Amino acid sequence: MSDIPFKNPGWAGNVGEYDLTEEQVRGIDFVGVRPLDGGHASASATYPFMLEEKDPDAPLFEGPYEIRFEKILTRYPTKQGALIPILNLAQELRGHISPETMDRVGELLGLSSAYVRGVATFYTMYNKRPVGRHLVQVCTNISCDLCGAQDVLEAFLKHTNTEMGATSMDGGFTVIEAECLAGCGFPTCVQINSRYYENVTTEEVPRIVAYLRDGGAGAASAIRPEGGA
Ligand code: FES
Structure with missing residues (x-):
């Protein structure tokens, strides 16, 4: 299990001319088969993580x-x-x-x-009601908004066939707006479950949704960047 083949899946190093896998940048225990017991105690306490199957x-x-x-x-x-x-x-x-x-x-x-x-109830990161297998959070704060975040949000709603905050009929997707995700240099920033997708454009949305629907297999080559990993 290595990377998700988007042009900038959201980890430092795998942009521009670099071509590093997430394992190479973050270490093998960050992705792939995560130790069920959470590994080191500090990792147990700090990993942001969301299972697809809840x-x-x-x-x-x-x-x-x-x-x-x-x-x-x-x-x-x-x-x-x-x-x-x-x-x-x-x-x-x-x-x-x-x-x-x-x-x-x-x-x-x-x-x-x-x-x-x-x-x-203070923190929006806690879902107070059930969400789909993929929780899609589109940042519509200022930097992303200036770069078309509203259109990206609309595209996610359209291609997942759902309404804001609702879960799609197949249980696959819940799409919501998010405040600044701290990826302002890479607008539009979208968080899907625990993973960031950066520089997301409306053109990429159908491919991302297809990728998630297919579990990654079918759409991977379509999303893979020119010469990318
Ligand atoms: S404004 Fe979108 S990540 Fe900061």
Whole structure:
């Protein structure tokens, strides 16, 4: 499992004349088969990650996820301090943070439901309702907007056959607007699950959607840049 064959899949080094794989830049454990137990404790706490297959009823937390839960706790002086990465972990498993999930996380960390809800509802990165296998977040903030982000957003809605914030009938896509994704130098910036796609244009949208629908196989050659990896 190496790179996703877009002209700029969003990691430093694989732009311009460079042709590095994500493994070469970030290390082999960042992509591919991620260690289920999260690897080092710091990685367990900080990896942003979203599984394509989400199970809203997945247990919190069992097996390798229990190991990751315990590792995350070692990173903080109090259980309260671990709330945000534990919510990340819950969202990775379940795809969204429901009120029941907030309550369960509160139980595990010895926090009140009200406290957990206050944190979970503050951050837009926590999905408060179910999302599709691919959560497409199109930045429409100033830099991206000046470079056609609204058109990119419309193109994603059209090609996924869905409406803003809704999930497509096949469960494949949820498309939403996002505030600045901190990729302002590469507009339009789009985050799909955990991965950034940069310099996205309306012309590329149908190919990206096809790529995601096909699990990457069918559309790869169409997206691969001239002479690219
Ligand atoms: S304005 Fe789009 S990433 Fe910053």
